[in-house]
Structures are given as C-alpha cells and as structure tokens.
Amino acid sequence: MPPQLQLRDIRLTLGGAPLLDGAELTISPGDRIALVGRNGSGKSTLLRIAAGERLGEDGVRFAQPSARLRYLPQEPDLSGYATTKDFVFAGLDDPDEAYRARALMGDLGVDPEGDPSTLSGGEARRAAIARVLAADPDILLLDEPTNHLDLLAIEWLEKELSQMRAAFALISHDKRLLADLTRATVWLDRGVTRRLDQGFAAFEAWRDQKLEEEEIERHKLDRKIVAEEHWMRYGVTARRKRNVRRVAELAGLRSAKREARRALGLASMSLQDSKASGALVMEAEGASKSFDGRPIVANLSLRVMRGDRLGIIGPNGAGKTTLINLLTGQLEPDSGMMRLGSQVVMATLDQRRATLAPTTTLVDALTGGGSDYVDVNGEKKHVIGYMKDFLFAPEQARTPIGKLSGGERGRLMLARALAIASNVLVLDEPTNDLDIETLDLLQELLSEYPGTILLVSHDRDFLDRVATSVLVADGDGRWIEYAGGYSDMVAQRGYGLSRLAAAPEAKPTKAKADVARATAKRKMSFNEKHALQTLPKKIEAMTAELTALESALAEGQLHARDAQTLRRASEAYAAKREELEKAEEQWLKLEMLREEIEGADPA
Secondary structure (H helix, E strand, C coil), X not given: CCCCEEEEEEEEEECCEEEEEEEEEEXXXXXXXXXXXXXXXXXXXXXXXXXXXXXXXXXXXXXXXXXXXXXXXXXXXXXXXXXXHHHHHCCCCCHHHHHHHHHHXXXXXXXXXXXXXXXXXXXXXXXXXXXXXXXXXCEEEEECCCCCCCHHHHHHHHHHHHHCCCEEEEECCCHHHHHHHCCEEEEEECCEEEEECCCHHHHHHHHHXXXXXXXXXXXXXXXXXXXXXHHHHHCCCCCHHHHHHHHXXXXXXXXXXXXXXXXXXXXXXXXXXXXXXXXXXXXXXXXXEEECCEEEEEEEEEEEECCXXXXXXXXXXXXXXXXXXXXXXXXXXXXXXXXXXXXXXXXXXXXXXXXXXCCCEHHHHHHCCCCCEEEECCEEEEHHHHHHHCCCCHHHCCCEHHHCCHHHHHHHHHHHHHCCCECEEEEECCCCCCCHHHHHHHHHHHHHCCCEEEEECCCHHHHHHHCCEEEEXXXXXXXXXXXXXXXXXXXXXXXXXXXXXXXXXXXXXXXXXXXXXXXXXXXCCHHHHHHHHHHHHHHHHHHHHHHHHHHHHCCCCHHHHXXXXXXXXXXXXXXXXXXXXXXXXXXXXHHHHHHHHHCCCCC
C-alpha cells in the first residue's frame, strides 16, 4: 500500500552543525514505529517536520490529503482555551465525535471544566492525549506520551494504542511501552535515519551490531592511512603520475576520517560508596500515617536489609513521597515504629529536579561553588572531566541550569547524586528525561552499587532490571511487598495497577468534591512553597533540641539538685514537642496539597 506520510532527504542545520542530514521517515497503514536516538539527536524536530509544524531546510514531505493526522508534542500548549473541554474539542473534525472525547476525558481523569492555566504537567498531558485520540486519526505522531503519567495511566494508554487502527510513530524512553507496541524501529543517529523492520525489542542488539561494524571499518581506514603515510615517506618516487594520485588518495582518506561523525559516547558514571551500613537499614513495625482522616500508610511492617533494592509503586496520589519520608526518618508515624539502622549515609535524587536555582551554573552545581574540583571516590577530579563523563561539553561549564534541556538536567542531578559518598541511595523517578543508552548505563551502575537502594519509578522495565522487591500501594493505606520486579509482581497477583482503577469507589461527598475542585484550580502560594522547602530543616533542628532536652531531663539528680531548673526544662520540652508536632503536621498538609495540585508526579 502507498505510504500515508513520507519524509525524504530532510536536512536541517542548528548552530552551524547538521542536526538532520538526509533523514527519512515513512509511515504506511498499520505501521507502529519506534523513533529512537540520543537526547539532542533531533527526534522531536523530525517528528515536528512530519506533523507539518515546522520546515526543514531541504527535503520533501508528503502526506496523503485524505489521511487524518494528529500530533502530540512533548509540551502541550493549552493557552487560549477557557476550559480543558474546549481544548480537547478543538481537536475534533466532527462534532459528533464529542461523545468519544468525553469518554476519554473520563477514562483519563480529566476535568472538562478545568482551567488550562492551572493544570499540572500531568493533567495537561492527559488532556492532550484525550484530544489526539478522540479524533480517531489515521496517523498518530506521539512525542514522549508517558511523560508525567503514573503507571495506571501508562497501562491504560498502552492498551488504548494497541487497540487503535491508526498507524503511529512513537518517541519514548519507556522501553516496555516501545517493546510491547512497535513493529518497526527508526534510529536517528548523527543526522541520518536507519530503519529496522522489527519492533524495539530487537533494536538494541541490532544497534550494537551496526556500531561494531562501524568500528571495524574505522580501524580499516586507520590502517590504510598508516600504510599510505609509510609509502609517502619511504616508497619509490620514480613514477610521478602515480605518486600524485596516491597523494590525492591519502588526502581523501584523511578527509574521510576527519569528517566522519562518530557515535556519541556514553555517559561514564561512577558511584561513591561510604562505609557499609549495618545489616538492618530500615525497619517499620505497625507504622501508620494519616492526613485529615485519609490513611496514607496503614499498619506497615517492613524490613529493608543492606543490599536490598526496594522499588515503590503506586498511582499518583497514593503517597509514595510520604512513604519515602517515613522510611528515611524525615517524618514520624502517627502510630507504630519506624527506625533507621546504624551507620546509614544517604544520597537522594529528587524527581522534581528543583533543588537548585535556575541561575546556578553547571560548574557551581557540581562543585558547590568556589572550586574547580569534584570529590569522586575519595579523589579530587577536575569538574570539566567530570562533566565530560556525563556528556557535557566544556563550553557548557558556565551555562545556567535554567538553559539546560530536560535530559541535561536529568544527567546533572544524577552527576550530583552519584558524587556523594553513600551507602543508601534514594532515587525518586531517576529515569525522567534520560535517553535509552544512559538508562542502560544507570541500570548497570545500580546493579554494581554495594549499598541499599530505595527506588520510586513508573518505568516497568527499569523496575524489572533493578529492584529485588517492590512495595505496591493496594488502597486505603495498605502497602504489600512482592519479591522481584514489576513483572514478578504482576505474575504473583495476576494484574498490575489497573485493577485498582477498576475497583468501585465511594461516591464523594459534596464537601470533598468542592475541596477537590478548589484544589484543582489553585496553585501553591510563595509562602506555602517556601514553608515546604524550609520546614524539613526546622523540624530537624527542633528534633535535635528535643534530644538535648531529653538528655537533660534524664539526669537522675536534676530534681533533687534544682527543682526549678527541672520545671523549666519540662515546660520547655512540652512546648518544643508541641511546636514540632505542629511543624510536622504543617509540612504533611503542604506536601499533600502539592501532591493534589501537581498530580503528575506526587509520588
């Protein structure tokens, strides 16, 4: 059958270097294509050209006039629409399709009357997915559709795409999604596309074979240049015409080597390991935590031993961040016991990548400022060399973080977290914005890490490769541990997270519905954000003060020696304890508010 969409010999130059250098993409009826390549290789640009959103400098784009095409960009733009429903309906060609749009919004949990200007990244993504799917397109172009989605939504999207008749090209870092859905793979590498008529599951072995063949050819070229240079120095020079030809051939060989665009290197990561922790790293016995009567953790008993890799899985809003904070001692349970083992040294990678000001330069972010060196494995390493390990160019040293791409910010936060000496790694969505090659290296690195790992992730393949057990939200604050990764969990209980979505829910009261609507339409104020950031340090300081007061009160002779001092110390302890409880309650309330508002990644 003739192709529905075709790009031929697409060329585009950015910053003086060729981004696309003869790239091609053909989509025929029934095609399900994985479009893969390194961060910055031009995948999104090629997809935009395919969608007709921008033009290349050269090349041909052809689309069947009768084919209905829909494009999902990485960052959906909902500006200019009064409600979410208006945005979704604007993507319809036929008003009679409104029923499907409403059904999709219901499936995805999209509020039709929501204000687009207040939507979180996840809510905007869900609305955009509803918009492109509702039109029943012939061709779908999807750029990272799972960004900001939890596992429930990812599983729903995978099922929906598998049942659609539309042909599609899909960019994603979710290996499981790519492997399950695609039948062909287009690899964009150094500006050129190569097509494999097999799905993504076969891609990595094929890619490695192609790169190995390139390396062999490169060695052949190097040997030929050496031989020609030897002849130039010591060869017979009597036949001048032949000599001139060979000189020209040598110049051509050198030019070929000079102009060859080698495959980009992989990030070179290394982890600092601190002194080993005790055998028991974390322990919970009957621990519970609630907020406004809503159980977040209910009667949890759990032991995390040295060397465990515990994956934490649950839909958005399940309270994964709260659970992490309980396990790591940042939050006290309402009842039960939660404690850390001995000699625990933690390093944390925060999923929001928001721990540094956007004006902070790359060098200052890695060194802490005022230095040109990073401490790695007990040795000082020059920051430029460490930057290169994570694929940053030397000229990016003074680049503000706000100017980095999502993938670059992800690599930067990995570089910061992995430079810290630790025996416990807490990773909150570490795979966000990482390309497939960097994901592979991170998985290998974590498999060799001698310490303990707590991992929150929506990436099923990553969980399968890293986790030794998973702790899964099962509703009403219950958390159940399963041996193995995500696939092992599904095999043991017979379903993934989708069963939770299908379970009947109590009809919300009017008061709760009003609160939910109010929360969906508001943003956190500056004071609330500031309090959320500063309260943990205040809580830590108050806890230290309480410990000191407890030590003073524990002195057996204090009452007999100075009853007035004892009374003042007791009053101070009670006041400080009350202050601490209020601070913890305020922090928890703000954290829950953030989860409700952001929705996309409350984890």
